[in-house]
Amino acid sequence: MADRYLSFTTTAPGRFLTRRLGLPQPAPLSRWSPGHPALDGPLLHLTAGKTDLDLAPVLARTGLVPGDRAPAAVVLDATGVRDVEGLGEVHAALHPVVRSVAASGRVVVLGSPLDPGDHHQSAAQQALEGFVRSLGKEIGRGRTVNLVRLTDAPAAESTLRFLLSPRSAYVSGQVVQVASGDVTAPGDWDRPLAGRTALVTGAARGIGEAVAETLARDGAHVVVLDIPAAEDDARRVAGRLGGTALALDITAADAGERIAAALPDGLDVLIHNAGITRDRRLVNMPAERWSSVMEVNLASVLRTTDALLSGGTLRPGGRIVATASIAGLAGNAGQTNYGASKAGIAGLVRSLAPRALSVHGVTVNAVAPGFIETKMTAAVPLFIREAGRRMNSLAQGGLPVDVAETTAWLAHPASGAVNGQVVRVCGQSLLGA
Numbered sequence: 001m002a003d004r005y006l007s008f009t010t011t012a013p014g015r016f017l018t019r020r021l022g023l024p025q026p027a028p029l030s031r032w033s034p035g036h037p038a039l040d041g042p043l044l045h046l047t048a049g050k051t052d053l054d055l056a057p058v059l060a061r062t063g064l065v066p067g068d069r070a071p072a073a074v075v076l077d078a079t080g081v082r083d084v085e086g087l088g089e090v091h092a093a094l095h096p097v098v099r100s101v102a103a104s105g106r107v108v109v110l111g112s113p114l115d116p117g118d119h120h121q122s123a124a125q126q127a128l129e130g131f132v133r134s135l136g137k138e139i140g141r142g143r144t145v146n147l148v149r150l151t152d153a154p155a156a157e158s159t160l161r162f163l164l165s166p167r168s169a170y171v172s173g174q175v176v177q178v179a180s181g182d183v184t185a186p187g188d189w190d191r192p193l194a195g196r197t198a199l200v201t202g203a204a205r206g207i208g209e210a211v212a213e214t215l216a217r218d219g220a221h222v223v224v225l226d227i228p229a230a231e232d233d234a235r236r237v238a239g240r241l242g243g244t245a246l247a248l249d250i251t252a253a254d255a256g257e258r259i260a261a262a263l264p265d266g267l268d269v270l271i272h273n274a275g276i277t278r279d280r281r282l283v284n285m286p287a288e289r290w291s292s293v294m295e296v297n298l299a300s301v302l303r304t305t306d307a308l309l310s311g312g313t314l315r316p317g318g319r320i321v322a323t324a325s326i327a328g329l330a331g332n333a334g335q336t337n338y339g340a341s342k343a344g345i346a347g348l349v350r351s352l353a354p355r356a357l358s359v360h361g362v363t364v365n366a367v368a369p370g371f372i373e374t375k376m377t378a379a380v381p382l383f384i385r386e387a388g389r390r391m392n393s394l395a396q397g398g399l400p401v402d403v404a405e406t407t408a409w410l411a412h413p414a415s416g417a418v419n420g421q422v423v424r425v426c427g428q429s430l431l432g433a
């Protein structure tokens with residue numbers, strides 16, 4: 001369903017009227033396309049505090065260069081901020097430039113992990129989160145603000161490339177931790193998944209279809225899994241992408257074994273996207289509504305993950321990306337079943353990630369979508385739908401491709417140092433922010 005309000009506010013009378021009435025002013029977001037692969041403007045690299053980070057070579061490889069025009073990307077290296085005086089340098093660096101950041105531009109603040117032995121450093125570094133989330137809420141014009149905690153720049157290259165590109169249009173107010181260590185740079189950054197196989201559950205339509213398309217764009221052979229009733233649609237999507245369809249109900253007790261049998265050569269990327277809602281308040285919720293949501297959204301994710309990891313189907317260097325939801329982080333009336341299942345995904349990711357990496361060489365992360373324009377959200381009653389669309393810093397719903405781009409970054413071969421993260425794709429939704 002088209003966002004008519006957003007279209008209206010891009011017209012002159014619409015802009016005038018909504019300003020006069022103090023209504024939200026969503027800016028049309030500038031997204032990735034083959035003809036628009038990079039941000040429209042120069043990069044400004046700033047520093048607060050004394051830094052040891054060798055950032056310049058990594059930033060140079062993003063293709064963004066310094067220039068005189070309004071910056072489309074501002075990177076503030078605040079890894080050396082250890083006290084309140086250092087925070088003053090954050091203000092001093094960004095205060096004069098923030099107004100000039102181009103529409104749909106990016107502000108990325110770099111921080112350090114909190115040092116448990118130094119409460120001054122921890123206070124200053126934690127302060128960066130409140131800073132970033134507040135700036136994200138006020139900056140407007142489709143601009144995003146995110147924080148990356150890192151200790152070594154090359155390990156964060158895929159993350160910086162993502163956050164400093166049109167691919168991250170609907171990701172704002174996020175804090176991402178990147179570990180240190182060697183990462184595998186792809187031979188070709190435009191086709192990083194070439195030669196790899198990716199399986200996407202629930203990919204016959206909606207967000208899953210967009211994920212399948214984006215992973216295929218990045219070079220993967222995609223297996224489009226969906227329930228037998230959606231087999232025709234799954235075949236259509238797979239046919240378009242040069243992939244393979246797999247008709248399977250993911251809740252089948254032996255789903256993991258059947259996937260393994262269909263992929264004798266192994267799997268590199270596993271995307272748990274299939275999900276359902278069966279909303280009712282708890283007082284009116286029969287056990288069947290509870291268990292069906294739990295089965296699709298959580299139990300099957302746990303079972304198939306275990307089967308594909310322990311059976312060795314997921315190869316070393318593999319990636320698992322599961323789909324949570326802001327409803328699981330913030331809670332939502334009428335969704336005790338759904339919210340519980342999606343919070344369970346965050347628990348699974350945080351617990352399994354370190355072990356999966358050390359034992360199997362596989363990373364485990366989650367995306368947590370907010371209000372995304374799909375058939376599911378088009379069916380939501382008008383006023384609730386409008387509230388969902390506007391109650392975020394970008395004042396609009398996201399598109400399936402926004403979740404897909406975030407998934408592709410987490411599935412990237414160079415994202416091996418991003419592990420155990422739950423990244424919201426919600427335009428910085430006010431829910432649970």
Ligand SMILES: NC(=O)c1ccc[n+]([C@@H]2O[C@H](COP(=O)([O-])OP(=O)(O)OC[C@H]3O[C@@H](n4cnc5c(N)ncnc54)[C@H](O)[C@@H]3O)[C@@H](O)[C@H]2O)c1
Pocket residue numbers: 201202203204205206207208225226227230248249250251273274275276296323324325326368369370371372373374375376377
């Ligand atoms: N649309 C949103 O705003 C939003 C917000 C937060 C989270 N999410 C999550 O994103 C994911 C995709 O959502 P969507 O809006 O594209 O939903 P959708 O209903 O459009 O698509 C879900 C797909 O999953 C498939 N599926 C359902 N049960 C299955 C099963 N047992 N086995 C195999 N496939 C199954 C469906 O057939 C369908 O093709 C879900 O996990 C959902 O909870 C969506």
